[in-house]
Amino acid sequence: TSHLAAQSVDAGYLEGIVLTALENGGPLTAEEVADIVRIDKQSITPRFRPLEKRGLICKTGERRKVKSGSTAQVWARTR
Numbered sequence: 300t301s302h303l304a305a306q307s308v309d310a311g312y313l314e315g316i317v318l319t320a321l322e323n324g325g326p327l328t329a330e331e332v333a334d335i336v337r338i339d340k341q342s343i344t345p346r347f348r349p350l351e352k353r354g355l356i357c358k359t360g361e362r363r364k365v366k367s368g369s370t371a372q373v374w375a376r377t378r
Contacts (some may be wrong), residue, residue, distance in 0.1 A: 313338070314346045318355060321376040326359050330373040335359075347374060 320332045329347055335342040350356045357377050362370035 326375040
């Protein structure tokens, strides 16, 4: 069932949403991106690693407090 759900998600579309949010909103956490684009964080978070591997986004080294009270990595668009 989770495999079927994963197949129905268009990863390219979600990656594009992440890139656009980082371009327009500046450096953001995954939670901030999810809030901005109004898509569940669990759908957005898996898109960061592939984008980082392709050199399209990078970790800023900054961490911000998120709703849970913990801190999260801040990401930025590289090009």
